[in-house]
Amino acid sequence: MSILTIGSMAFDSIETPFGNAPKVIGGACTYISWAASYWYHDIKLCSIIGDDFSEEEIQALQQRGVNMDGLVRVPGKKSFFWAGKYHQDMNSRDTLTTDLNVLADFDPKLPESYKASEYVMLGNLTPDIQMAVLDQLTKKPKLIVLDTMNFWMNNSLETLLKVIARVDVLTINDEEARQLSGEHSLVRAAAKIHKMGPEFLVIKKGEHGALLFHNGQIFFAPGLPVADVIDPTGAGDSFAGGMIGYLARTDDTSFVNMKTAIIYGSTMASFCVEDFSLNNLRNLRQEQIHERIRQFEQLSTFDVRELTLAS
Amino acid sequence: MSILTIGSMAFDSIETPFGNAPKVIGGACTYISWAASYWYHDIKLCSIIGDDFSEEEIQALQQRGVNMDGLVRVPGKKSFFWAGKYHQDMNSRDTLTTDLNVLADFDPKLPESYKASEYVMLGNLTPDIQMAVLDQLTKKPKLIVLDTMNFWMNNSLETLLKVIARVDVLTINDEEARQLSGEHSLVRAAAKIHKMGPEFLVIKKGEHGALLFHNGQIFFAPGLPVADVIDPTGAGDSFAGGMIGYLARTDDTSFVNMKTAIIYGSTMASFCVEDFSLNNLRNLRQEQIHERIRQFEQLSTFDVRELTLAS
Numbered sequence: 001m002s003i004l005t006i007g008s009m010a011f012d013s014i015e016t017p018f019g020n021a022p023k024v025i026g027g028a029c030t031y032i033s034w035a036a037s038y039w040y041h042d043i044k045l046c047s048i049i050g051d052d053f054s055e056e057e058i059q060a061l062q063q064r065g066v067n068m069d070g071l072v073r074v075p076g077k078k079s080f081f082w083a084g085k086y087h088q089d090m091n092s093r094d095t096l097t098t099d100l101n102v103l104a105d106f107d108p109k110l111p112e113s114y115k116a117s118e119y120v121m122l123g124n125l126t127p128d129i130q131m132a133v134l135d136q137l138t139k140k141p142k143l144i145v146l147d148t149m150n151f152w153m154n155n156s157l158e159t160l161l162k163v164i165a166r167v168d169v170l171t172i173n174d175e176e177a178r179q180l181s182g183e184h185s186l187v188r189a190a191a192k193i194h195k196m197g198p199e200f201l202v203i204k205k206g207e208h209g210a211l212l213f214h215n216g217q218i219f220f221a222p223g224l225p226v227a228d229v230i231d232p233t234g235a236g237d238s239f240a241g242g243m244i245g246y247l248a249r250t251d252d253t254s255f256v257n258m259k260t261a262i263i264y265g266s267t268m269a270s271f272c273v274e275d276f277s278l279n280n281l282r283n284l285r286q287e288q289i290h291e292r293i294r295q296f297e298q299l300s301t302f303d304v305r306e307l308t309l310a311s
Numbered sequence: 312m313s314i315l316t317i318g319s320m321a322f323d324s325i326e327t328p329f330g331n332a333p334k335v336i337g338g339a340c341t342y343i344s345w346a347a348s349y350w351y352h353d354i355k356l357c358s359i360i361g362d363d364f365s366e367e368e369i370q371a372l373q374q375r376g377v378n379m380d381g382l383v384r385v386p387g388k389k390s391f392f393w394a395g396k397y398h399q400d401m402n403s404r405d406t407l408t409t410d411l412n413v414l415a416d417f418d419p420k421l422p423e424s425y426k427a428s429e430y431v432m433l434g435n436l437t438p439d440i441q442m443a444v445l446d447q448l449t450k451k452p453k454l455i456v457l458d459t460m461n462f463w464m465n466n467s468l469e470t471l472l473k474v475i476a477r478v479d480v481l482t483i484n485d486e487e488a489r490q491l492s493g494e495h496s497l498v499r500a501a502a503k504i505h506k507m508g509p510e511f512l513v514i515k516k517g518e519h520g521a522l523l524f525h526n527g528q529i530f531f532a533p534g535l536p537v538a539d540v541i542d543p544t545g546a547g548d549s550f551a552g553g554m555i556g557y558l559a560r561t562d563d564t565s566f567v568n569m570k571t572a573i574i575y576g577s578t579m580a581s582f583c584v585e586d587f588s589l590n591n592l593r594n595l596r597q598e599q600i601h602e603r604i605r606q607f608e609q610l611s612t613f614d615v616r617e618l619t620l621a622s
Contacts, residue, residue: 017495041621065621088495184328184399187538208519211536220533220610225522227498249618259613290617299531300611302570306601307560310352310376 002042007123013083024277028123031234035241035268041065050078127159145169165197224270242268313353318434324394335588339434342545346552346579352376361389438470476508553579
C-alpha cells in the first residue's frame with residue numbers, strides 16, 4: 001500500500017514580526033512528505049524542482065522512505081519561490097513574491113509504480129495538474145484528499161469543481177469554505193460542499209483549530225496553544241501530511257478514525273509552527289509526539305455531568 | 312448559598328446582516344441571571360434601571376428565583392441603552408450609541424442579605440463599581456468571577472488592575488488578554504495574567520470557543536457550530552451565567568469541575584446566539600440542554616491511538 005503525494009517543492013522567504021528566514025526549504029509536497037513519513041514509509045512523491053534545490057533534502061526524504069521516481073529535475077531552471085510577510089497576528093499574511101519558475105511547465109507523468117496508490121494527497125496546486133494526476137490513476141484509491149485555496153476558486157473555479165467532485169476529503173480554511181459555498185454558516189457551508197462531492201470536509205482555522213464534517217456529524221480539533229508561534233508556513237501541509245500518514249498506516253477511513261487522524265494532523269502542525277521551515281519536523285521523537293497527542297486529549301476532555309434543572 | 316450578580320440591565324438595538332432588533336431587552340446582568348437560573352435559584356441581583364424597563368421582565372426573573380432587593384429603580388430616568396451593528400462575519404461590531412442614562416449614577420448599596428454570597432459574578436461595568444461591590448462583602452466568597460473589556464483597560468486600567476488582583480476567575484477575549492498582558496502568545500499572556508491575581512483565566516474567542524488556563528493546565532471548549540448565528544449579543548454574559556450557575560449548583564471549584572462549567576457556559580452561549588435578545592434563553596427544556604452538552608462531547612471526543620513511528 002502506498003501514499004501518492006503531489007505538490008510543490010520550493011524555496012520560501014519568510015518575514016514575521018518575530019524574525020526572518022530568507023530562502024529556506026518549503027513547498028506543500030515537502031511538508032506533506034516529512035509529516036507523513038513519521039507514520040508511513042511507502043510515500044510516492046510527485047513534484048518538480050530546478051537545479052538549485054538541495055540534494056541533501058532529497059536524500060533526507062529518501063531515507064525516510066519517500067520514493068523520488070516521480071520527481072522531475074529541470075536543469076538550468078529555478079525551483080518555485082514564494083516570499084511572504086506575516087502580520088502581527090500571524091493568522092494573515094501578504095504574498096511579496098511568487099516566482100513559479102519550473103512549476104509553470106509542470107506536467108506530471110506518474111511512474112507506473114505510482115498509479116495504483118491507495119492513498120492520494122493532492123497538495124495545493126493548479127486544479128489542472130491535480131486533475132491530470134487523477135486521470136493517470138489506474139485503480140480507484142481508498143481515499144483522495146484535496147488541499148486547495150481561494151486563489152484557485154478565483155481563477156480556475158470550473159476545473160477546481162471537477163476535481164472537488166472526484167475527491168473524498170477536501171481541506172480548506174473557513175473563509176474559503178464560505179467563498180466556495182456562498183454560505184456564511186460553516187454548518188450550511190459544509191452541507192453544500194458535501195453535495196459537490198467530498199464525503200469529508202476539513203475546515204482549517206489556523207490557531208483556532210480544525211473542524212471535520214461528515215454526514216451530519218462534526219468533530220472539532222483545537223489548535224494547541226503553543227508558547228511561541230515562530231512561522232505558520234507549512235502548517236496546513238504538515239496537518240495534511242500527518243493526517244494522511246496516519247490514515248494510510250491504520251488503513252481505516254471511518255469517521256471515528258478520521259477524528260484521530262485530524263488530531264495527528266494537528267499534532268504535526270503544532271510542531272511545524274514552532275520553528276521556521278521544516279526545522280522542527282526533522283527530528284521528532286516518538287515520545288515527544290505521543291506527549292503532544294496526550295496534550296490534545298487533556299485539552300479536549302471534560303466530565304459530562306447532566307444536572308436536572310434548578311427547581 | 313447564593314450567587315451575587317452585578318451588571319447592567321438595559322435596552323439594546325441590534326443590527327446584523329441578517330436582521331434588526333430595535334430596543335430589545337439586554338444587559339449583562341439580565342443575560343447572566345437568565346443563564347444561571349437554569350442551574351441555581353438563589354441569585355441575588357444588583358443592578359439599576361429607569362422606569363422604562365419592563366416590569367414583566369423583572370417578574371419573569373423573580374419567578375426563576377432571582378432576588379430583586381438589590382435592584383434600584385430610578386423614576387423619571389431611562390435605563391442604559393446600547394445600539395450596535397454587527398459586521399458580516401458577526402465576530403466584530405461597531406457601537407452606534409451608548410446612552411449610560413441611570414448607569415451614570417450607579418452607586419450600588421448591597422442589601423445585608425447579599426453580603427455573604429458565596430459565588431460572586433461581576434458583570435462588565437466600571438471597575439470602580441465592581442470594586443465598590445467587593446468592598447461591601449462581609450465574608451470571603453468561594454469564588455469571584457470578573458468579566459471586563461478593553462474599554463476599561465483603556466480608560467480605568469489602574470482601578471481595573473486592583474479589581475483583577477482580588478478575583479479568582481477573569482473572563483476576557485483573546486485580544487483583551489493580549490492587551491492586558493502585552494504578550495501575543497496566549498500561553499504567555501495567561502502566565503502573566505495569573506500573576507496579576509486570577510487563579511483561573513477564561514479567554515473567550517467567540518465562534519472559535521473558549522480557553523481555560525489554570526496552573527499550567529489548559530482546557531479548550533469549542534464553539535458549537537450552529538446553523539445560524541442570529542445575534543451574538545449577550546453570548547459572553549450567557550456563558551458567564553451558565554458557568555457560575557453550574558459552579559454554585561455543584562459547589563466545586565476544582566479545575567476538573569471548572570472544565571465542565573466552561574461547557575455549561577458554552578452551552579448557554581450557543582442557545583443565546585440563535586435568536587435576538589433573550590428570546591432563546593427563556594424556555595429551554597432540560598433534555599434540550601443535555602442534548603447540547605452531548606453535542607459538545609461528540610464534538611471534542613476522539614480515540615487516542617499511540618502509534619510507533621514508521622520503521
